Amino acid sequence: MEEELITDWFDSYSDDIYKFLVYYMSTPDVEDLVQEVFIKAIDRYDSFKGDSSPKTWLISIARNLAIDEARKKKRQDWRKLIKTYDYKTETSPEEKQLANEAKQQLHQAIAKLKQDYRDVVVLRGIEELSVAETASILKWPDTKVSVTFHRALKALKGKVKEGNYES
Amino acid sequence: MNPNDEELQKELKDLKISVSMDSQKKESMKTAIRKHARKKRKRTTLKKAAIWLSTAAALLVSGVLVMNIINSNQSVLPTEEHDTSQLSENTSEKEPADNRTEENTDTAETFDNAQEPEELSVTEQGTENQIIMIEGMEEEVSVTNYVLEPYGIQYQMDDILGNYTVDGDTVRHYSDADNTSVSLRVVENASHDDVVSDLQSEYKGDFNYREEPAPTSQDENPYEGIRQHFSDPPQGYYAYQIGENVLVIQYEYVIEAGDGMGPRLQVLRESIDH
Numbered sequence: 001m002e003e004e005l006i007t008d009w010f011d012s013y014s015d016d017i018y019k020f021l022v023y024y025m026s027t028p029d030v031e032d033l034v035q036e037v038f039i040k041a042i043d044r045y046d047s048f049k050g051d052s053s054p055k056t057w058l059i060s061i062a063r064n065l066a067i068d069e070a071r072k073k074k075r076q077d078w079r080k081l082i083k084t085y086d087y088k089t090e091t092s093p094e095e096k097q098l099a100n101e102a103k104q105q106l107h108q109a110i111a112k113l114k115q116d117y118r119d120v121v122v123l124r125g126i127e128e129l130s131v132a133e134t135a136s137i138l139k140w141p142d143t144k145v146s147v148t149f150h151r152a153l154k155a156l157k158g159k160v161k162e163g164n165y166e167s
Numbered sequence: 168m169n170p171n172d173e174e175l176q177k178e179l180k181d182l183k184i185s186v187s188m189d190s191q192k193k194e195s196m197k198t199a200i201r202k203h204a205r206k207k208r209k210r211t212t213l214k215k216a217a218i219w220l221s222t223a224a225a226l227l228v229s230g231v232l233v234m235n236i237i238n239s240n241q242s243v244l245p246t247e248e249h250d251t252s253q254l255s256e257n258t259s260e261k262e263p264a265d266n267r268t269e270e271n272t273d274t275a276e277t278f279d280n281a282q283e284p285e286e287l288s289v290t291e292q293g294t295e296n297q298i299i300m301i302e303g304m305e306e307e308v309s310v311t312n313y314v315l316e317p318y319g320i321q322y323q324m325d326d327i328l329g330n331y332t333v334d335g336d337t338v339r340h341y342s343d344a345d346n347t348s349v350s351l352r353v354v355e356n357a358s359h360d361d362v363v364s365d366l367q368s369e370y371k372g373d374f375n376y377r378e379e380p381a382p383t384s385q386d387e388n389p390y391e392g393i394r395q396h397f398s399d400p401p402q403g404y405y406a407y408q409i410g411e412n413v414l415v416i417q418y419e420y421v422i423e424a425g426d427g428m429g430p431r432l433q434v435l436r437e438s439i440d441h
Contacts, residue, residue, distance in 0.1 A: 010200060011197075015188065038196075039199075043207065102178070103182060106179070125176060141364045143360060147360070147382055151382055153172050153176070
């Protein structure tokens with residue numbers, strides 16, 4: 001793979017990959033994983049057929065790395081994650097506190113979902129990727145993406161209702 | 168999508184962060200990535216050179232070997248006749264063995280026949296009365312219990328659709344006027360997601376109304392399923408995962424039957440049991 005090409009990809013997509021990994025790993029400390037994604041892309045470039053966009057291909061590599069990392073359960077830092085949100089200056093400290101609590105609760109509920117559900121919630125719900133892009137990353141048919149997203153939202157509502165998260 | 172889902176989706180969108188990586192950190196990462204790309208390219212070039220050299224060497228060696236074989240064959244040509252007679256003897260000895268192979272093929276065919284799947288059939292298990300709601304009014308209807316064999320899948324069908332025919336892998340229930348029908352079939356060793364992909368190609372027509380595929384309610388029966396409805400005329404399907412097989416139910420009715428068909432299809436969905 002040419003140096004110029006991977007540099008272009010890095011300039012265009014590194015922030016997207018960073019954000020995806022932040023949502024998926026529930027922590028902002030994912031820079032080393034971002035680098036790992038691009039290193040893997042260089043090593044596996046022969047398998048990139050160009051059917052999907054470079055962005056979806058890179059996200060699918062990021063997802064596999066994130067799954068491996070999640071198995072090690074090393075990451076997840078809710079407090080740091082919540083600090084990444086910006087609020088308008090007129091937002092009162094109380095409002096910020098409430099909004100942060102709601103966001104933390106939602107992040108924790110997402111982290112408790114089963115793998116398939118977490119995938120579609122992050123890709124379709126947070127990243128707002130299209131059904132086709134999500135299908136390409138997850139290597140699923142389009143129908144499965146729509147149906148699983150439905151089910152995932154239902155499950156997520158249940159988890160939020162259950163509550164009882166660690167602070 | 169209900170309003171609750173929309174609200175939840177909005178909350179999910181709000182989880183988007185606006186931060187990006189530190190630019191200094193990015194530069195150092197970029198340097199590391201470029202370095203890796205250079206290394207990889209160097210390794211690939213070396214690998215290609217090694218492959219090219221070994222292929223060339225192998226071609227050279229095999230060329231020399233072929234030349235030697237040609238030379239040695241030319242010196243033993245007179246003995247070829249003897250070899251041919253030996254070859255024909257060997258062929259005649261081989262014949263009984265070939266016959267045995269044929270016998271084995273016959274046995275395999277017989278075995279294959281024994282493995283052929285049983286044909287689809289339907290058995291009736293009596294009738295019962297049920298109360299359904301049509302436009303908010305209770306109505307008593309008579310339903311028949313059926314079992315789809317050889318799968319042992321039970322279901323109930325309103326007697327309005329009491330006529331049925333079994334054609335190949337499908338049982339089709341239909342009304343006296345044949346303007347309303349419900350067909351059932353079982354796709355073996357399949358996942359309902361794959362079956363739905365195939366079903367969607369059957370409904371590619373130009374419909375006024377087309378619902379998105381959606382999960383079926385597990386309050387109706389315990390099986391995971393997907394449903395989709397189209398009109399006009401009203402029609403659609405349910406695909407339920409029952410063990411390793413998928414039960415596909417397809418329906419179609421005239422628009423005048425609309426009010427009564429919904430509750431009747433619900434009776435069918437609720438009755439599915441295995």
